[in-house]
Amino acid sequence: MWRRATSLSSLIFSSSRRPLRDQQGAYSLKAWEFFCAEPFKGEGCLSKEKNLFITFVLGGPGSGKGTQCAKIVENFGYTHLSAGELLRQEIASNSEDGAVILDMIKEGKIVPSEMTVKLLKKEMESCDNGKFLIDGFPRNEENRIAFEQIIGAEPNSVLFFDCPEEEMIKRVLNRNEGRVDDNIDTIRKRLKVFAASHYPVIEYYSKKGKLYKIDAIGTEDEIFERVRPVFAACKGAH
Numbered sequence: 708m709w710r711r712a713t714s715l716s717s718l719i720f721s722s723s724r725r726p727l728r729d730q731q732g733a734y735s736l737k738a739w740e741f742f743c744a745e746p747f748k749g750e751g752c753l754s755k756e757k758n759l760f761i762t763f764v765l766g767g768p769g770s771g772k773g774t775q776c777a778k779i780v781e782n783f784g785y786t787h788l789s790a791g792e793l794l795r796q797e798i799a800s801n802s803e804d805g806a807v808i809l810d811m812i813k814e815g816k817i818v819p820s821e822m823t824v825k826l827l828k829k830e831m832e833s834c835d836n837g838k839f840l841i842d843g844f845p846r847n848e849e850n851r852i853a854f855e856q857i858i859g860a861e862p863n864s865v866l867f868f869d870c871p872e873e874e875m876i877k878r879v880l881n882r883n884e885g886r887v888d889d890n891i892d893t894i895r896k897r898l899k900v901f902a903a904s905h906y907p908v909i910e911y912y913s914k915k916g917k918l919y920k921i922d923a924i925g926t927e928d929e930i931f932e933r934v935r936p937v938f939a940a941c942k943g944a945h
């Protein structure tokens with residue numbers, strides 16, 4: 708199965724390893740669906756599919772996803788997988804993919820799903836815990852469909868941190884983690900991409916009754932008190 712998914716890379720990358728089309732969501736979903744028609748049934752914890760319990764954590768840049776994930780891990784024993792952090796690790800590894808990823812992140816773009824899902828899959832396979840908090844993913848419909856097709860699973864619940872743009876800008880500019888994308892030019896581009904791509908994902912999970920919208924204004928602790936009931940309620944279920 709994975710070999711078939713890998714062969715897709717030859718369709719979406721030129722020989723220079725640069726995306727042929729870098730518009731958000733412009734990759735051909737039809738081609739993607741064709742190549743990934745069978746759900747992945749791999750070794751490791753993904754093979755124990757019935758034990759998977761997945762929460763996607765969504766929200767704009769600076770909305771507080773990472774901050775709240777740390778609290779959820781502390782209180783509810785999830786494994787936190789940050790898509791952005793995995794991409795930054797790939798950049799740090801100096802791989803060919805890393806160079807492409809760096810260019811896209813600097814420009815505020817969303818990296819092709821094939822690369823991001825490959826990194827998530829590797830982490831999920833090597834993990835004994837089946838309870839995953841997947842932070843910053845899916846950021847668009849291409850991400851969402853790629854995950855379903857390659858991992859062969861849907862999230863049990865989806866958190867969406869709803870935060871006004873001015874607050875997100877303020878938080879990102881104060882983040883002080885030395886990130887290449889934490890500057891005013893990139894944040895403005897990221898916010899445009901976010902506005903253009905997140906809504907269909909949110910809407911999809913809302914219709915499935917899986918979406919929990921959280922007001923992201925307040926102190927970190929106040930916000931966690933809004934998050935807590937989501938996990939406390941389903942504690943018995945996993």
Ligand SMILES: Nc1ncnc2c1ncn2[C@@H]1O[C@H](COP(=O)(O)OP(=O)(O)O)[C@@H](O)[C@H]1O
Binds near residue numbers: 767
């Ligand atoms: N409720 C909050 N109020 C003020 N600042 C916050 C709050 N939550 C997080 N922050 C800070 O805002 C910045 C962005 O938070 P982060 O968790 O990295 O957001 P995201 O992962 O959604 O981009 C960090 O510096 C963090 O410490």
Ligand SMILES: Nc1ccn([C@H]2C[C@H](O)[C@@H](COP(=O)(O)OP(=O)(O)O)O2)c(=O)n1
Binds near residue numbers: 770772790792815845
């Ligand atoms: N699903 C994802 C997640 C992140 N990325 C890229 C593009 C994002 O601007 C960067 C940083 O993502 P990250 O989730 O760490 O960013 P924030 O915590 O929201 O500020 O990584 C991506 O291309 N696809």
Ligand SMILES: [Mg+2]
Binds near residue numbers: 772773789791843
């Ligand atoms: Mg984050």
